[in-house]
Amino acid sequence: MQNLDELYEMVLDRKNNPKKGSYTDYLFTKGLDKILKKVGEEATEVIVASKNPDKPRGDDELVYESADLLYHLCVLWAQQGVSFDQIKKELAKREGLMSQFKDRPEIKDL
Ligand SMILES: N=c1c2ncn([C@@H]3O[C@H](COP(=O)(O)OP(=O)(O)OP(=O)(O)O)[C@@H](O)[C@H]3O)c2ncn1[C@@H]1O[C@H](COP(=O)(O)O)[C@@H](O)[C@H]1O
Numbered sequence: 001m002q003n004l005d006e007l008y009e010m011v012l013d014r015k016n017n018p019k020k021g022s023y024t025d026y027l028f029t030k031g032l033d034k035i036l037k038k039v040g041e042e043a044t045e046v047i048v049a050s051k052n053p054d055k056p057r058g059d060d061e062l063v064y065e066s067a068d069l070l071y072h073l074c075v076l077w078a079q080q081g082v083s084f085d086q087i088k089k090e091l092a093k094r095e096g097l098m099s100q101f102k103d104r105p106e107i108k109d110l
Contacts, residue, residue, distance in 0.1 A: 004070065008084035011074040027075050035076050042069040 002010075014024035027035050046069050049061040057064050077084065 004074075005084060007071060008074045008077065011071075012078045015078045024075060027072075028079065032079055035072065035079050038072045039069070039076055042072050045069075 011024055014022055015028055018025045018028070027038065042065065045065040046062065049065040052061075074084070076082075077087065
């Protein structure tokens with residue numbers, strides 16, 4: 001069982017303690033352009049998985065591609081010096097903002 005905290009920590013550990021032959025090390029060695037290319041590819045694959053009826057992994061296709069995207073995002077954050085805590089804090093700030101809308105009257109169909 002691996003949650004996003006653990007995944008990010010593992011990626012960061014690979015950055016700080018390079019392990020030869022590891023895919024994460026391969027990405028860090030190739031650098032930012034390669035990492036950005038992978039994030040773009042994986043984001044596109046998430047879109048295609050949602051749209052394409054011919055899914056090799058059936059309904060799990062979106063799950064599989066989403067996991068790929070989250071992993072590559074972790075690599076990008078680590079590469080750019082962004083911590084997972086920063087992402088979580090940003091999300092937490094929005095929780096406060098969203099609560100303003102909770103008081104909005106319910107939208108009813110005309
Ligand atoms: N979560 C992931 C993860 N998700 C996706 N991937 C890799 O991302 C790649 C995406 O597949 P693609 O076909 O798009 O890419 P590719 O053709 O293999 O490689 P490119 O030349 O296109 O970069 C695959 O090689 C996957 O193995 C991941 N690699 C590693 N992890 C995690 O990182 C940990 C450490 O991995 P290593 O760094 O390899 O030891 C693993 O135990 C996992 O927990």
